[in-house]
Amino acid sequence: MLEIQGIHAFYGLSHVLFDVSLRVGEGEVVCLLGRNGAGKTTTLRSIMGIVPPRQGHVWFRGEEITHLPPHRVVQKGIWYVPDDRRIFPDLTVRENLEIAERPGRRGLWDRERVYELFPVLKSKERQKGGTLSGGEQKMLAIARALVGNPDLLLLDEPLEGLAPQLIRAILEQIQEMKRLGLTVLLAEQNVHAALQVADRVYVIDDGRIRFHGTVEELRAQEGIRRKYLLV
Numbered sequence: 001m002l003e004i005q006g007i008h009a010f011y012g013l014s015h016v017l018f019d020v021s022l023r024v025g026e027g028e029v030v031c032l033l034g035r036n037g038a039g040k041t042t043t044l045r046s047i048m049g050i051v052p053p054r055q056g057h058v059w060f061r062g063e064e065i066t067h068l069p070p071h072r073v074v075q076k077g078i079w080y081v082p083d084d085r086r087i088f089p090d091l092t093v094r095e096n097l098e099i100a101e102r103p104g105r106r107g108l109w110d111r112e113r114v115y116e117l118f119p120v121l122k123s124k125e126r127q128k129g130g131t132l133s134g135g136e137q138k139m140l141a142i143a144r145a146l147v148g149n150p151d152l153l154l155l156d157e158p159l160e161g162l163a164p165q166l167i168r169a170i171l172e173q174i175q176e177m178k179r180l181g182l183t184v185l186l187a188e189q190n191v192h193a194a195l196q197v198a199d200r201v202y203v204i205d206d207g208r209i210r211f212h213g214t215v216e217e218l219r220a221q222e223g224i225r226r227k228y229l230l231v
Contacts, residue, residue, distance in 0.1 A: 001026045001152055001183050002047070002078075007056030007066075009046045016042050017207045020056070024152065024185050029178050031198040032187045033229060039207040040187035041083065044154045047185075048080045049073050060152070077151035083160060085141040089130025093121050093140055096129050100144045108180060114143040117173050135166040142173070152183045159190045167193055191229050195219070203228050 002024040009017035017039055024030045034040050045051040047058055049070045058066045060076055068076070088096050097111050115122035118139045124132065129140055138158055145153055155174075159167050167190070174184060174197045188194040195201070201218045203211035205228040211221065218224065 001061060002185065003057075003059045004043075004047065005057045005059075007043075007046055007053035007058065009042050009051050009053050011042075011051070015207070017046065017053070020046075020204070020207070020209055022202050022209065022212070024183060026183055027178070027181055028199045029174060029184045029186060029197050031194040031201050032185065032204055033189065033191055033194060033201055034187075034204040035189055035228070035230065038189075038228075039204045040189075041156055042207070043204065044080060044156050044185070044187055047073070047078065047154060074148070078154065079145040079148050079150035079152075080154040081141045081145050081156060081158065083157035085137045087129040087137055087140050087144065090128060092126050092128055093132070094125040096140055096144050097147050101147045102149055108182075109146040109149050111147060114146050117146075117176060118143050135162050138162070138170070139173075142170075146177075146182075150182070152185065153177070155184060155186045155188075157188060158186070159188060159193050171197055189229075191225070 004020060004022050007017055007020050008015065020043055032040050032043060042051055046053050049068050053066060057064055060078060065073055065076060097114065101110065120136055121139060121143055124136070129137065132140060142158065158170055162170065171193060177184060186194060195215050198215050200214055202209055203224060210228050211218065211224045
């Protein structure tokens, strides 16, 4: 579904991604693991066209999208949930979802479906987004992306700062998305949690891919985990 080949990205004069390549197959949950500042977020932002690659290519369903602006990438079927959530704090939960609703090609997701996935949002649908807890805001950000009916969902650090109970809830919801056929690229530094939902794993450090393999292969690579993931 998604293929990135040899991308290099910059913030001004700072070279931050070096020859990054990865693939995501339809129906997979692929995890991009790395420490804070390793290049995970920049990789997702490059896919979205927020930080356009200066070299390399991004293909989605066989079509090159490397130089498309972000709104055109969304129209192609890729939705991005940033780590800082970016909900509308002065709008209610329901209004945040209404703004993003789009039937799309899949048509699987509407407000009622995401309320089933995130029951707490149903109970607070008339509450303003800015008054929700941090975990509830993350749920709202994911739910808002889902009602856009994406083919591919990019999740940036959805588990960061959450209590263990909320982490378990988010992981269960990612598993349910996968069961329903949604493809997910998950950027995360919580290695133990991410490996519970991943089909395949990439490890990034200092803007370079250092490892690619299955969950079992990563678990067998103690040196990789210690050197690049501190586990």
